[in-house]
Amino acid sequence: MSGPPAHLAPVGGWSRxxxxxxxxxxxxxxxxxxxxxxxxxxxxxxxxxxxxxxxxLVAHHHGKVGGQSYLDFLAPSLLATxxxxxxxxxxxxxxxxxxxxxxxxxAAAATPLEPEDVFVGKLSWVLTRALxxxxxYTAVIGIFGALHSWWALTLPLVGxxxxxxxxxPLITWAARxxxxxxxxxxxxxxxxxxxxxxxxxxxxxxYPAALRPLVQIAPLYHGVALARAAASGxxxxxxxxxxxxxxxxxxxxxxxxxxxxxxxxxxx
Amino acid sequence: MSERGQGGAPVVVAxxxxxxxxxxAAVRGIDVTVRPGESFGFLGPxxxxxxxxxxxVSAVSRPSAGELTIFGLDPRTHGPEIRARLGVVPQEDTLExxxxxxxxxxxxxxxxxxxxALIRQRTQELLEFVQLADxxxxxxxxxxxxxxxxLTIARALINQPEILILDEPTxxxxxxxxxxxxxxxxxxxxxxxxxxxxxxxxDEAEQLCDRLVVMDHGTIVxxxxxxxxxxxxxxxxxxxxxxxxxxxxxxxxxxxxxxRLGDLAERVEVLPDRVxxxxxxxxxxxxxxxxxGIVPASALVRRSSLEDVFLRLTGRTxxx
Numbered sequence: 001m002s003g004p005p006a007h008l009a010p011v012g013g014w015s016r017x018x019x020x021x022x023x024x025x026x027x028x029x030x031x032x033x034x035x036x037x038x039x040x041x042x043x044x045x046x047x048x049x050x051x052x053x054x055x056x057l058v059a060h061h062h063g064k065v066g067g068q069s070y071l072d073f074l075a076p077s078l079l080a081t082x083x084x085x086x087x088x089x090x091x092x093x094x095x096x097x098x099x100x101x102x103x104x105x106x107a108a109a110a111t112p113l114e115p116e117d118v119f120v121g122k123l124s125w126v127l128t129r130a131l132x133x134x135x136x137y138t139a140v141i142g143i144f145g146a147l148h149s150w151w152a153l154t155l156p157l158v159g160x161x162x163x164x165x166x167x168x169p170l171i172t173w174a175a176r177x178x179x180x181x182x183x184x185x186x187x188x189x190x191x192x193x194x195x196x197x198x199x200x201x202x203x204x205x206x207y208p209a210a211l212r213p214l215v216q217i218a219p220l221y222h223g224v225a226l227a228r229a230a231a232s233g234x235x236x237x238x239x240x241x242x243x244x245x246x247x248x249x250x251x252x253x254x255x256x257x258x259x260x261x262x263x264x265x266x267x268x
Numbered sequence: 269m270s271e272r273g274q275g276g277a278p279v280v281v282a283x284x285x286x287x288x289x290x291x292x293a294a295v296r297g298i299d300v301t302v303r304p305g306e307s308f309g310f311l312g313p314x315x316x317x318x319x320x321x322x323x324x325v326s327a328v329s330r331p332s333a334g335e336l337t338i339f340g341l342d343p344r345t346h347g348p349e350i351r352a353r354l355g356v357v358p359q360e361d362t363l364e365x366x367x368x369x370x371x372x373x374x375x376x377x378x379x380x381x382x383x384x385a386l387i388r389q390r391t392q393e394l395l396e397f398v399q400l401a402d403x404x405x406x407x408x409x410x411x412x413x414x415x416x417x418x419l420t421i422a423r424a425l426i427n428q429p430e431i432l433i434l435d436e437p438t439x440x441x442x443x444x445x446x447x448x449x450x451x452x453x454x455x456x457x458x459x460x461x462x463x464x465x466x467x468x469x470x471d472e473a474e475q476l477c478d479r480l481v482v483m484d485h486g487t488i489v490x491x492x493x494x495x496x497x498x499x500x501x502x503x504x505x506x507x508x509x510x511x512x513x514x515x516x517x518x519x520x521x522x523x524x525x526x527x528r529l530g531d532l533a534e535r536v537e538v539l540p541d542r543v544x545x546x547x548x549x550x551x552x553x554x555x556x557x558x559x560x561g562i563v564p565a566s567a568l569v570r571r572s573s574l575e576d577v578f579l580r581l582t583g584r585t586x587x588x
Contacts, residue, residue, distance in 0.1 A: 012378070012381045012382060012383045012384070013381070014378070014381055016348070019378050019379050019381060020379075022375075022378055023375050023378070023379070026367070026371060026374070026375055027364060027366065027367065030366060030367050030368075030371065031366050031367075102362065102363075102364070102365060103358075103360055103362040104362055104363075104364055106358065106362055107358070107362035107376075107423075108379060109328055110326055110328055110351060110354075110356040110358065111351055111352075111376065111379035111380060111427075112348040112349075112351050112352045112379065112380060112381070113348070113379055114347065114348060266328075267328060267329055267330065268289070268329060268330075
């Protein structure tokens with residue numbers, strides 16, 4: 001490999017995917033205002049209304065949900081839900097837009113960056129956002145008094161894992177998509193039902209036995225279960241391993257397919 | 269920018285370069301050699317295969333067949349190294365519309381892994397070079413088409429490329445904006461930057477290119493300097509005649525008139541809106557036309573251009 005001419009040195013020493021990560025960070029830093037309401041304020045209001053409000057009602061009638069106060073039960077699931085939402089919102093329209101409409105990913109592919117770097121840069125940016133949002137969330141849940149274990153310190157990691165588990169396959173999808181039409185369908189028929197029915201608001205035992213497997217194949221279900229385990233500190237190791245495996249597998253498959261999809265899309 | 273002469277090893281060599289998309293062959297085995305410091309053009313109509321060629325020469329799209337080296341390196345194995353030394357101005361600007369002019373350059377500087385202090389310094393220089401220094405903090409969304417084009421050129425120069433690749437650099441710009449872009453490109457050329465340009469404007473090719481190839485249907489149909497191409501494929505001058513009487517029932521008809529004109533010229537081209545006479549002395553032939561009693565609505569004598577070369581080689585005009 002022949003070295004670059006002298007006038008290109010000195011270099012900043014960033015690896016290629018990190019440069020793409022930085023691009024996404026800059027775009028966010030310059031345009032973040034619109035996203036804050038959806039990502040932070042709404043879930044906070046939700047926690048207040050459902051966790052505290054409905055929680056009082058629950059306490060009056062039955063006392064506990066799954067052995068916990070309703071707030072303790074609900075708060076971690078909202079963290080997982082928010083991570084899913086963030087992983088979805090960042091990965092569909094923004095990616096298709098950067099490929100098809102404003103074509104900024106094509107601009108990146110004309111520099112030393114490879115399409116795989118663009119994919120990894122985007123995914124690592126989603127992870128960054130999910131970690132940051134989850135840290136804020138964990139603090140808010142703590143303020144509400146719904147954390148009961150040192151394991152709660154792993155809640156941001158749960159949020160990051162859930163976001164990547166969704167983002168990796170969704171970026172792949174966007175990298176292959178010709179139009180944004182089906183994206184709306186994804187929200188209507190995937191994220192909304194998962195938000196409502198992934199044992200988010202009541203335990204899976206509330207479902208008839210026949211429906212439970214259906215709930216348990218929803219990716220969000222595993223994120224909710226992990227978050228709840230982290231916040232309470234009560235869990236079986238086997239169950240944790242299973243939840244982590246499902247989400248990690250989604251992320252891994254997404255990374256393998258997504259790197260390829262991005263290359264095919266940007267290079268030909 | 270560092271001194272780079274005309275001599276030295278070729279910076280781009282393509283042999284039998286081919287690009288296929290499924291069944292469709294966009295580029296069909298072309299041979300091209302670009303030398304350092306020269307300004308090389310691909311002239312042809314839309315769909316001739318220019319953009320596909322440029323994307324391969326930019327070390328982005330992979331050749332389907334044939335050989336390609338850029339700076340002596342194989343783009344299949346050394347893509348990032350090659351692209352670090354190129355600047356690319358794509359047909360569409362691909363700028364980040366929500367961000368300021370400055371941030372657009374900063375992102376690109378980072379893509380090339382330049383240290384931040386260097387990016388800042390070059391941003392200032394480049395914005396002055398493309399006359400956008402006073403718009404550094406404007407959002408790209410608020411810029412005119414000509415300004416965006418200049419910003420895209422500045423962006424492509426952030427890494428001080430040895431080759432600047434421009435795909436239709438002035439398409440869609442008004443005449444004033446075009447001349448400003450051309451002026452900046454001359455300056456780069458004087459500084460020794462190799463320019464590779466596609467265009468479907470013959471005046472642009474004549475203005476900017478030392479040497480060019482004419483492409484049609486994915487193949488190269490002619491190659492040379494603009495002068496050589498005109499000398500080889502056209503006459504010195506052209507008489508353009510417009511008639512507003514065709515189809516009004518004149519018994520002699522258009523065919524009769526063309527036949528009579530054909531005796532006066534080396535070659536006659538009948539276009540929908542005008543008739544072109546290829547001749548050596550335009551004024552002389554025009555006065556003969558008048559003496560013959562043929563009365564055009566308007567007449568123009570001009571020098572032959574690459575447009576005429578293209579018409580001769582392909583039977584079609586460049587811009588429909």
